[in-house]
Amino acid sequence: NAGVTQTPKFQVLKTGQSMTLQCAQDMNHNSMYWYRQDPGMGLRLIYYSASEGTTDKGEVPNGYNVSRLNKREFSLRLESAAPSQTSVYFCASSGVSVRGEQYFGPGTRLTVT
Amino acid sequence: LAKTTQPISMDSYEGQEVNITCSHNNIATNDYITWYQQFPSQGPRFIIQGYKTKVTNEVASLFIPADRKSSTLSLPRVSLSDTAVYYCLVGNNNNDMRFGAGTRLTVKP
Numbered sequence: 001n002a003g004v005t006q007t008p009k010f011q012v013l014k015t016g017q018s019m020t021l022q023c024a025q026d027m028n029h030n031s032m033y034w035y036r037q038d039p040g041m042g043l044r045l046i047y048y049s050a051s052e053g054t055t056d057k058g059e060v061p062n063g064y065n066v067s068r069l070n071k072r073e074f075s076l077r078l079e080s081a082a083p084s085q086t087s088v089y090f091c092a093s094s095g096v097s098v099r100g101e102q103y104f105g106p107g108t109r110l111t112v113t
Numbered sequence: 114l115a116k117t118t119q120p121i122s123m124d125s126y127e128g129q130e131v132n133i134t135c136s137h138n139n140i141a142t143n144d145y146i147t148w149y150q151q152f153p154s155q156g157p158r159f160i161i162q163g164y165k166t167k168v169t170n171e172v173a174s175l176f177i178p179a180d181r182k183s184s185t186l187s188l189p190r191v192s193l194s195d196t197a198v199y200y201c202l203v204g205n206n207n208n209d210m211r212f213g214a215g216t217r218l219t220v221k222p
Contacts, residue, residue, distance in 0.1 A: 004156075031207065033207065033208075035212075040214070041214060042200060042211075042212030042213050042214050042215055043157065043212040044211075044212070045208070045211075048207070048208050050208070056208070058208065059211070090156045090157075092156065094207055098205070098206045098207060098208075099145050099147070099162070099204065099205055099206055099207055099210070100207070101159040101162075102149075102157075102159065102207055103159075104155075104156025104157050104158070105156055106155065106156060107154070107155070107156055
């Protein structure tokens, strides 16, 4: 039981490049989330998916797209990376309760130069 | 969305009880209070959640007064491994809860 896994762990991009961050959970959770965390700050919600087939914008969605591929997987795509997107990205999932415990992955450290 | 205010940092010593207070003056009737812990280079980890009065689990206690405008996370007998950032979140839905800057707790020997 791996919980929430994220790939890659580290990534360096040049401005304008694109990439997809992958997230998978094996807890049969309905809801999944993508957050970013900038140095010295709390996490900010980018997008979430309340259930398979649905996605919604969070607090800071600009510059990102997401796909809920199936119940297990939720990917985050940067179409044209910018230095302002340099951050640590965390994926999380939660079960049936809308306010239930969120389980977080280990994070992806992204640097855009 | 309910806004929360926490101390930026706190220091303590091993074996002491630590109380971290969070202010949430505009909490809504159906909002819950949730606390997370985050170690460096890791994702946050759920600690405890409550609606009113007192909630206790194997890790911490959460005290919520009758007016619910504040809450206190209590960590009994802290150790060096409790050094982390602690976040107070308020809301009725994970989509609406916001992580603020948190409280950086440093436990000293």
